[in-house]
Each structure stands twice: as C-alpha cells, then as structure tokens.
Amino acid sequence: MSSAHSRSSVDPVARALDAAVARVLDSVIGVEAANPVILIDGQSGAGKTTLARRIVERWPVQGRVQSVALDSLYPGWDGLEAGVEYARGAILMPHARGLIGVWHRWDWVEGARAEASAVDPSLPLIVEGSGLLTPATARLGDVRVWLESPAPERRRRGIARDGETYEPHWNRWAAQEEAHIVRDDPTAHATLVLAVP
Known part of the structure; x- marks a missing residue:
C-alpha cells in the first residue's frame, strides 16, 4: 500500500475529495461526450482546486484535459462577479459553440490582463x-459541482x-461569495452537491 493511499484513508478531507472525484467521473462518463465541461464552485478553501487537479489526474479517457482556475481571471479582490462573466x-x-476560446490571465501585481491562453473546444x-x-453559466456545463x-x-x-x-482580504472576498449564493443559488444549478469536512 502506498503512503498516499494510507494518508487518504485516514485524512477525512482527502477521503471526501477522493469520493468527490469518483462521483464527478461517474457523471462525466454518463455524459457520453468527448469534450464534457465540468464546472466546480464553492466558497474559498472548500477544495475546488484540489478536486480539479485530482479529476485531471484520474481522467477516465486517454488524452488531454484542460483546466482553468478563476483565480487567474478575477480582476482583483473585488472582481468575483466580473471574473465569472469573463470566463x-x-x-x-466559445467552447459550447465549437470555437477556440482565448483568455488573458489577470496579473494581480500589475492590475491588468497579461498573457493569453487558448481553450480547445474539442477537448474536455x-x-x-x-x-x-x-443561471448564465449552468447551461454551459455538463457536470456542475457545488x-x-x-x-x-x-x-x-x-x-x-x-x-x-x-x-487582509478574506472578509471582503467572503462577502462577494455570500452575495453570489443569495443572488445565484448555486446549489440549485449543481448536478452534484458534495461535502468536504
């Protein structure tokens, strides 16, 4: 038994994330598409980035999976809603329309958009x-996780x-997350609501 497996069997967060990966991948297989879109939402520190990384690592089909973190898109500490709209x-x-999407990373130091990256519509x-x-993004995602x-x-x-x-920015960001929950009711748009301790 590897030490990684041993740790995950003891650590409740790792165990919950492993179970979440399995649930998401089951849903992906159920979509039966070559280029499914997975949207992962949750408040800061919930485990979104770790979940996304583990999904990529355990992707059930050969080939490349694209992953974009909104942390690279938000235009600063007051930019939660603007970052989502930009994404x-x-x-x-573009992905939904079969077109190449191009996005520019937000440089948090310079306070401006920086280098460009492309998203291939033929890939997951x-x-x-x-x-x-x-409500606006939900129709663009095949598997939607809260x-x-x-x-x-x-x-x-x-x-x-x-x-x-x-x-210093925790409360400022948390207020935007709470506003999103009240305004957008993300659990109502999720296909999976998953708990992480």
Whole structure:
C-alpha cells in the first residue's frame, strides 16, 4: 500500500475529495461526450482546486484535459462577479459553440490582463472558482459541482494556502461569495452537491 493511499484513508478531507472525484467521473462518463465541461464552485478553501487537479489526474479517457482556475481571471479582490462573466464570455461560450476560446490571465501585481491562453473546444474542460455556478453559466456545463465545507475549516485552509497575502482580504472576498449564493443559488444549478469536512 502506498503512503498516499494510507494518508487518504485516514485524512477525512482527502477521503471526501477522493469520493468527490469518483462521483464527478461517474457523471462525466454518463455524459457520453468527448469534450464534457465540468464546472466546480464553492466558497474559498472548500477544495475546488484540489478536486480539479485530482479529476485531471484520474481522467477516465486517454488524452488531454484542460483546466482553468478563476483565480487567474478575477480582476482583483473585488472582481468575483466580473471574473465569472469573463470566463463565461471568453471560455465557456466559445467552447459550447465549437470555437477556440482565448483568455488573458489577470496579473494581480500589475492590475491588468497579461498573457493569453487558448481553450480547445474539442477537448474536455474543467473550470473551477468561487461564484462560477450562475443561471448564465449552468447551461454551459455538463457536470456542475457545488462543494460544501464548514467556514472555519475553509478559512484555515485558505489562509494556510495563501498566507498573509489573503488574510487582509478574506472578509471582503467572503462577502462577494455570500452575495453570489443569495443572488445565484448555486446549489440549485449543481448536478452534484458534495461535502468536504
């Protein structure tokens, strides 16, 4: 038995994420498409990025899977809603129409868009980030995930991940996430609602 498997069998977060990966991949297989789109939403620290990475690692079909994190798109600390709209227009809509999508990374230091990346519509696509599941984006995703996680644990993980950079902005960002939940009701648009301790 590998040490990674041993750790995941003991760690409740790792165990929950492993179960989440299995549920998502079962749903992907059920879609029966060569280029399914997976949308992963949840509040900061819920495990979205880790889930996306593990889905890519365990993808059930040979070939490349594209993954885009909204952290690369949000235009600053007040940009949750704008980042989601940017992803919808630059990535999700072109993919749905069979067109190459082009998006520009947000440079948080310079406060401006930077280098461009392309999204191939013939390939599977995972997009993950807070605020992602809205009435406008839901119709563009085949598998739509909402990750639930307790606020204290989310904060602990988020600050551990990003440290002092994030801590002064935590409440400011959390307020935008709460507004998204009230406005967009992401669980109503999710095909899977999954819990992470």
